[in-house]
Amino acid sequence: MPQSLDYLKETASQTAGPYVHIGLIPKQAGFDIFENNFTNQLVGPKTRGEKIRIEGKVYDGTGTPLRDVLVEVWQANSEGRYNHPADTQAKKLDPDFRGWGRAGSDFKTGTYEFHTIKPGPVPGRGGKTMAPHVSFWIVARGINIGLQTRMYFSDEEEANAKDPVLNLIEQEKRRQTLIARREEKGGEVVYHFDIHIQGEQETVFLDV
Amino acid sequence: MDRQSEASLRGVTPTLLSNAPNEWKGELFHRDRSIHPPGYTPGYKTSVTRSPTKALLSLQNSLSEVTGPIFNHNELGPLDNDLIRNYAKTGDPIGQRIIVHGRVLDESGRGVPNTLLEFWQANAGGRYRHKNDTYTAPIDPNFGGCGRTLTDENGFYHFRTIKPGPYPWRNYANDWRPAHIHFSLFGASFGQRLITQMYFEGDPLIATCPIVATIPDKDAIDRLIAAYDARATVPIDTRAYKFDFVLRGRRSTLFENKLEGN
Numbered sequence: 001m002p003q004s005l006d007y008l009k010e011t012a013s014q015t016a017g018p019y020v021h022i023g024l025i026p027k028q029a030g031f032d033i034f035e036n037n038f039t040n041q042l043v044g045p046k047t048r049g050e051k052i053r054i055e056g057k058v059y060d061g062t063g064t065p066l067r068d069v070l071v072e073v074w075q076a077n078s079e080g081r082y083n084h085p086a087d088t089q090a091k092k093l094d095p096d097f098r099g100w101g102r103a104g105s106d107f108k109t110g111t112y113e114f115h116t117i118k119p120g121p122v123p124g125r126g127g128k129t130m131a132p133h134v135s136f137w138i139v140a141r142g143i144n145i146g147l148q149t150r151m152y153f154s155d156e157e158e159a160n161a162k163d164p165v166l167n168l169i170e171q172e173k174r175r176q177t178l179i180a181r182r183e184e185k186g187g188e189v190v191y192h193f194d195i196h197i198q199g200e201q202e203t204v205f206l207d208v
Numbered sequence: 209m210d211r212q213s214e215a216s217l218r219g220v221t222p223t224l225l226s227n228a229p230n231e232w233k234g235e236l237f238h239r240d241r242s243i244h245p246p247g248y249t250p251g252y253k254t255s256v257t258r259s260p261t262k263a264l265l266s267l268q269n270s271l272s273e274v275t276g277p278i279f280n281h282n283e284l285g286p287l288d289n290d291l292i293r294n295y296a297k298t299g300d301p302i303g304q305r306i307i308v309h310g311r312v313l314d315e316s317g318r319g320v321p322n323t324l325l326e327f328w329q330a331n332a333g334g335r336y337r338h339k340n341d342t343y344t345a346p347i348d349p350n351f352g353g354c355g356r357t358l359t360d361e362n363g364f365y366h367f368r369t370i371k372p373g374p375y376p377w378r379n380y381a382n383d384w385r386p387a388h389i390h391f392s393l394f395g396a397s398f399g400q401r402l403i404t405q406m407y408f409e410g411d412p413l414i415a416t417c418p419i420v421a422t423i424p425d426k427d428a429i430d431r432l433i434a435a436y437d438a439r440a441t442v443p444i445d446t447r448a449y450k451f452d453f454v455l456r457g458r459r460s461t462l463f464e465n466k467l468e469g470n
Contacts, residue, residue, distance in 0.1 A: 010243060084397075
């Protein structure tokens with residue numbers, strides 16, 4: 001027998017269940033307990049960059065929106081720098097932008113939304129540049145392990161065409177499942193991003 | 209803007225950035241999916257229409273996965289880790305007083321410092337304080353059922369609560385969840401994000417629970433069961449359970465393996 005490597009095993013995932021709101025967004029569960037709450041509002045008045053709203057639904061295999069889903073997003077700032085020590089780029093940090101938020105979908109309609117800014121491009125592997133994108137993490141009753149995916153922007157066609165992750169998706173038409181549709185209404189910029197867990201339009205999920 | 213809506217915006221303090229330990233920077237070990245439940249587990253019926261049918265796209269890490277939100281002590285309140293007191297209105301909640309304590313480690317056995325743990329649970333009767341929970345057991349007016357804490361510099365954490373009760377749920381006609389506490393963990397990167405449930409040593413419902421049974425590996429299930437820890441009790445006051453978490457590990461830079469260079 002060789003020496004043991006002594007690595008530990010990761011703790012197994014379990015579903016977030018139907019009452020995930022209690023722990024992560026208690027106001028939506030129906031009560032007020034913490035002084036500080038984590039929300040779907042990623043921007044303040046001083047945050048730099050183009051203010052946008054991301055909106056969508058998460059659909060199950062029957063085409064029904066999940067009304068009890070919890071979505072988290074993580075993204076770089078408007079210049080393309082993450083607010084984290086592993087990102088050592090020379091680009092400026094924004095003191096008014098952490099780049100993270102969470103939202104529960106509406107209990108009646110299943111719509112989720114985030115108020116944020118459009119991120120800048122960030123470096124990928126091998127000297128390539130990744131198109132602007134937002135990382136998503138999706139949990140709910142019936143989802144055994146958090147689903148990870150990315151949202152890209154429809155008005156970044158040129159950058160998307162060169163994006164190393166989108167290009168890893170073999171079937172070109174499936175790349176479209178990661179691209180949010182831009183719409184401007186009443187001065188507000190909205191990106192529509194629906195996620196399909198199953199079906200014809202099944203979203204590409206990532207094993208990161 | 210009130211303080212509450214600011215909470216999601218706050219950035220990392222400069223001190224934290226300059227003193228960041230190296231283990232916050234490396235690529236993550238690839239996730240070993242054999243110890244996790246697959247998406248599709250027909251014994252847990254809701255998963256049938258909520259599981260992807262196509263293969264996941266495996267990625268080598270980029271900055272987007274090795275970075276993630278970092279939280280500060282000043283974002284949490286002094287009672288956030290005390291579920292016995294953080295919603296008490298007219299007195300203490302009803303039920304068995306327990307401490308849950310342990311450590312958040314990575315796969316290399318290193319403590320994960322300053323990472324956020326959030327937890328939620330039913331009350332002693334098995335009822336959740338949630339709009340959508342209609343179980344007949346009563347709400348406890350003095351129990352909210354959620355809390356949060358940050359690990360210390362060595363990855364240790366603790367909180368105080370009431371032992372949750374089991375409750376029935378609609379799956380098969382007579383399914384009961386074993387007593388459990390839900391946990392959400394961040395690690396130091398979005399790729400380590402994990403949600404799980406902790407069970408209690410000796411609970412006969414663990415063996416028959418369809419949600420527990422989604423995990424294909426017996427040892428992985430055992431690792432979700434907290435041990436009764438007599439030495440950590442507060443005598444004549446509160447019993448204790450010990451529970452450690454393991455998040456994905458990170459590669460060391462033995463040779464040059466910068467993300468940009470591969």
